[in-house]
Amino acid sequence: MSTRKNKTDAYIAVMLALLMLCFSAASQAANVTNARVWPAPDHTRLVFEITKGVEHKLFSMSKPDRIVIDMSNAKLLTDLSELSLKGSPIKRIRSAVRNSHDLRVVLDVARQVEPKSFLLKPNQQYGNRLVIDLHERETKKKAPKVVKSIDDQHQRRDIVVVIDAGHGGEDPGALGPGRVREKDVVLAISRELKALIDNKTGMQAQMTRNGDYYVGLRQRTGLARKHNADLFVSVHADAFNKPQASGASVYALSKRGATSEAARWLAKKENSADLIGGVGGVSLDDKDDVLAGVLLDLSMTASLNASLGVGSHVLKAMGGMTKLHKKRVEQAGFVVLKSPDIPSILVETGFISNPAEASRLKTRKYQKKMAKAIYRGLDTHFRTTPPPGTLLSYQQYNRNAKSPKKYKIQRGDTLSGIAKRNQVTVSQLRKENSLRSDQVKIGQVIRIPAS
Known part of the structure; x- marks a missing residue:
């Protein structure tokens, strides 16, 4: 009797073990x-x-x-x-x-x-x-490459600004009070900024994303290169673990970030064919390592300087409508800023983790206000230093040509010497200043016509 009971107990134990295994598998x-x-x-x-x-x-x-x-x-x-x-x-x-x-x-x-x-x-x-x-699947058709001439003042092309709305899709970015999402705020600001740029004669804007989807970081800079951009502007809304942090910021690439990126580009041979395509169509694929390194360093230095310049204008314009987190352009190694041939800035429109700023950033009125400030900064930069070959550059050239310069006569100056230095004739100087002779006096101010 005990033997039968033992067999029954053993059978029950095995069944229980099997059931436990099934429940365990189901729970996993x-x-x-x-x-x-x-x-x-x-x-x-x-x-x-x-x-x-x-x-x-x-x-x-x-x-x-x-x-x-x-x-x-x-x-x-x-x-x-x-x-x-x-x-x-x-x-x-x-x-x-x-x-x-x-x-x-x-x-x-x-x-x-x-x-x-x-x-x-x-x-x-x-x-x-x-x-x-x-x-x-990509089509095999290759779009004709647009080369930006640095000499042809009569090309009169548009300045191209690529606007990058950060995050998107499965990546919401920072989350603010009331579940305000960074990806939504920056897309709205970016669309407003695009409308302002497209409304300006001589400028046009392209977007890295124009909907709620994600674009890879390297793909964003790749799109800027594809559009042959003169400037790349990445729009974000900052966050911090303390809600007190506030204010807008502008970032450019750091020196260390530029150095590491230069090494990456030189190491990857497939990049060399269209590197520095944005400035005169310079290619590195036929250069030795030393020359390629020098050209790349020059390109990145020029892009970084231009980035700091445009960033300063944007920061100043934003400072007129909101509080600034820092009063100078900051520098960091953001991946989206690492284009060797395209000036690039990252604009933090405010701290979405700050309740007051999050409340403002989610409103259409404030989004428009922020977009206008960024636009004013870009417009100021391009009016003072337009890229060669653009309509704005052509217009500036014509304005300068039509506006005679003023010059104050110094000791030892002669009318013929002044004419020679400015590549004009003596008769042109006389006519411009209604002079009856070649004699000029120290301290006298004359106008010099365009050569």
Whole structure:
């Protein structure tokens, strides 16, 4: 009798152990609790919110075109049919249980795309995520390269400003009181700034993003190069762990950041073909290492100096409408500022972590006000130092040509000597100043016509 009881107890113990294993496996399953679709011009991002990291496989199938995502030991706890697929290549999303404990999601797509996947760790707004990027296949057509001439005053092209609204899509940026999101605030300011620039004759603006989607940091500077930009402006809203921090700031690239970037560019041979394409179309692919390093250093120094110059104008203009965090242009190694051939600034429009500033930054009125201040700074910079070959440069050249300079006669000056130094004739000087002879007096002020 005891032997039978022992066998029964052993059987029950085994069954309990098996049940415990089943419950343990079930408890370890990753649950897919939500999903989002972020369409962008060159790719679409599909994000699955999961309770923990998950092993997965991603592959494409054709006839018909579809993308398959297999998640190991995962359960779907949300309705994927309710997702808006507008603006994306996805026609339909299907799902099914596989091997009793795995999840298969199938994306029926309208055209062939290149899929990539990766896991994201939790941030301020979201938990663990599985991200699927569907990249549009690039066409082989090559756009003709626009070379910025540094000599042709009659080219009269527009000044191109590329505006970069920070963060976007799955990256909300900083979060302020009342869940004010940096990505929303800076996109609104960037759109206002674009409208102001486009309304200015001789200037045009391009955006790195014009919707709620994410663009990689290196891709942002790549877009500036693609648009042959004269200036890159990245718009952000700062945050700090103490709500008292406040004020707007402007950043340019640091010397250390410029040095590290120069080394990176020189090390990567594929960069050399179009490096410094923004200034005269200079290429480094046919230069030896020493000459390439010198040219790159000159380009980065010129870009950095121009960045500090335009940054000062923008900071001064913002100081007229809001408090400044620092009264000079700060320098840091931000990736988006590391373009060797394009002057680049990063504008922190305020501290979104500060309740008062967050309250202002989320209003349309203040966003317009901030955009106007940034625009005034850019306009002042380009009116004083317009890039060669642009309409504004041509107009400035003509204004200077039509406006005679004034000169005060010094001891030893002669009319012929003054004419020679200014590349004009003596008769032109006489005519401009209604002179009856070549005699001039010390302290006399004369006008010198354009040569």
